[in-house]
Amino acid sequence: MFNINLLCIIFLWGDYMIRGNLEGIKKAFINELEALLDIEIDKNIIISKEVLNVISRISWELKREIAIYVNRRGRIIDVAVGDSATVSLEEIYEKRKEGGLSGIRCIHTHPSGRGDLSAVDITALVSLKFDMMIAVGVDEGKPIDFSIGLISVIDGRLSKRADVLGPYDVNMIETFDVLKLIKELEDKLEDRIFVLEENKKERVILVAAGNDDLYTIEESLEELKELAETAGAEVVYKVFQKKNRIDPATYIGSGKAKEISLIRQSLMADAVIFDDQLSPAQIRNLEEILGCKVIDRTALILDIFAQRAKSKEGKLQVELAQLKYRLPRLTGFGAMLSRTGGGIGTRGPGEKKLEIDKRHIMRRINDLEKELEAVRNTRQVQRERRISNEIPVVSIVGYTNAGKSTLRNKLCEIAGVDKEKVLEANMLFATLDTTTRLINLPNGKEVLVSDTVGFIRKLPHELVEAFKSTLEEIVYSDLILHVVDASNKNAEAQIKVVNSVLNEIGAASKKTILVLNKIDVAPVENVELLRSKFNDNDIVEISALEGVNLDLLLDVIQQNVYKNMIKAKLLIPYSQTKLVSYLHGNNCVEKEEYTQDGIIVYINTTLDVFGKVKDFVIE
Template identity: 45%
Template structure:
């Protein structure tokens, strides 16, 4: 029985493919010549991949029809530290015999004896891939393209037997880790940041390839010569993945994977992967999944191994773990479900925000480029001026891009006893995926509704000016470009970049600027004083005498106001407190003295 994509295939062709089951291959040969002839003939006729599964005795176990760019791999039994005792031989309709990223991924994941590709062209060539062991890790070795006659003479059984011996002798065998070659057109500074993003995703960088080019190549992102250079970099650095510093189309990804034979992901996929790993709260997980699905929905046609069910590692976390066959309708249904769930979260957040509005508590949000030190500053402020006796739930501090995603809000007390809330928000970055901004709008609403923003800038890096401009652009995009702001130039303990002078020119006439070190505590008291001076004071100081039989009112004052002093007299409790102007009328008959 022929499996795979056989819809619309004529019975005559299916009968020709069925004949393959009757042909036995010699044990040492990769495949019988008669089978290869049938596969090539039908590949050209259908423009689809044909795959044959063969055991070590030369018996054909399965024949599968794919589409123009991929074939559904068979499911085989996995055996610890042993090969599966079957090999997959398949055609490539584009004529390129090089193993694709999907081929290599299938070889590793299913521990095939071998995966063999035949380029369906006027002069067919063959590439064979085998698993071997190097430094206690599984490693893929592939032959150079061979003519058919040479391939027929190649003793695959000897190679398979030898490699299986290596696998059985090895202990605690690990798959080769992902190692990437970074590729970019924008600037070398942008590639430095891409390296940090790769680090955040736990991907070692083997090499970096930069091409100064005004526009992307529509087919392969870089020029033809650079594709060859990337291939050489992959080989020399023993890397098995390419990360591109821009957003790619599905066809660009597929073309690059066909040319290079490794998995290719773009900057957006990498950022989404990091977000998927960092998301902890239910809201953040919903937001990340929504962004992933919206991004992938427009790339279902032509997308390469990123969507493959046999792929692994970067680009397959979250919704990518579902079936490859998921269609647009199912994605749209899931997107609608996620949007509805997020609406409920937004409603809850709105109620919380209204509650703070009623209490008259000013809102302060920390914004800035990722890894500028917002979480460290938030923790330091909470420790220094927390309204609570115990500081709860410290935010993760780590020298890494997007270390924290979940928005957290804590109350701190200013020098005049006013209480304000400080919210730590997700960091921004260049080329922040639009779908991600859209998905995180419910979180970023906290920024929009804030009374004051503290823009935290890493003043120790020479890129601080462009990072600050990027943050300004995102703030404009979400509708938070206007309003009060404090510029906090952070990490001065590491030394200041010469570009901080440009920041002074950019912001000096518009916003107050302060230099701090959140890590060392430098100037944090001055920052809190600046907060007090900048935020409008909507509180009135009252002296109140509360009778002892109305102590519920005293408790209300403690809850809604800032108590400066409290004494117990003969007639009742004498309280001096700051209270919101709109609530002064509630305490008129208990007042002692006038407003202050």
């Protein structure tokens, strides 16, 4: 049985290496295995009996599997030691054309079984594209029988299936013409033009352990599935484990991790995604056991944000969040460290490379923070200008995919000065970049509507920090529209998540209207439950998509942002006509009359505007 795993211990030998689980192995056995790397065998045979006898004897003594890699020139280029059930493999390729075989054959022992190829052996053969996979049964230190696995060619290309030959008596192992078998296989591939799947989706397994007060494990995994698919992955399996205590080393426990490792191999998954934020040590340990890329919930959300960010500000914010997340994890990515630009965590040059990467990231973080501080200052100037113009600001917030962008577009469509729309789609985090648009209320007055990034359960702290300049728009707004997907069975939990984030950014005390969206498709019991649970809030039920009750929503906005209105009658002399223009500019003039003494103006306005003209009040 094969476990496509990461390297555990590496012993260099010239240009090659002995690798795997070498703990507790006598030096004499290591020396014998190292000596194999100097042997050249007949390139036309699978393996010589001499070499096979050596690995069979050592495998039996150690009760561990041993695998050797042989190239088409008959050179043994790698030797690996595993345990009684597994041996670790990594991708090794000769220089071959893409879409073809690797140019390497793999021979491995079964120290306590027959030489049959297991399902996992076949998975390793197919996924690593070996020329062939050979399993050798060992008994009492001697090779007994063997089987050969060759990848099946279907419609002119390598498939995910295999043809198995054998098992055969071990005395036949030098009778097979290896190069002839490989040539017959590759002849079926010749003169074929393949269209490579450049946008092939990563196959992933999802893992959740424990649960919180808001979601069950099943619901949590379903949301993680939506996130994974939003990021462009294909979910092939889901694993959940009810644990009262999270394992500090592997999050799920080493036994469960090994079980997932076998599942991953059989399904040929590319990565495993965990529904929580993992520590650097947990990532490193899991990658060693699972033998693939390990992604936690935070990294997944950051990846989605990186795909969605379009504006310069959004890209800066996402990059800053990613760097702050990666910095403490540089040493935690194990052999997969290449995806962060770091080196393998060994002593010597690798350690220096790691320090260089850390300093580079720190410098980049400082540069990004300075750029975002400039953005924050610009936003502050814009905010002060809006305040001086007496235009109230309404912020739209809510859980991701609650319908915020649809509501913003509909409001602009029916009452907006600017009809430009933002992307609306049934997906998580469809839009990230905040936009602010002017709309007219029923009383003719104007209000600025600003939509914000969607919130989600376990929203990474790095994102909240990085998006502070954007989220500050909520803090300084006059009214918050909290949009809720009333059709979602977890709507109550989602409301609590959003309220938690609002509290974190200091906006919990702001006047908030609970907008129950999607009532055209929401079950009646859902709406009634939310209405009873949150009856201390002002609640408006709408369907942004169908345009239901949007006029009522505009009325509620008007009542809240212009609730302290002052009516007055002014007499403004002709020498002060600029004040009349000012009042018209603030949409507060109800009627005006021209008299001999000046202009009589009837206004209905806010306290701020009234303060500038109160000296001219006659009623």
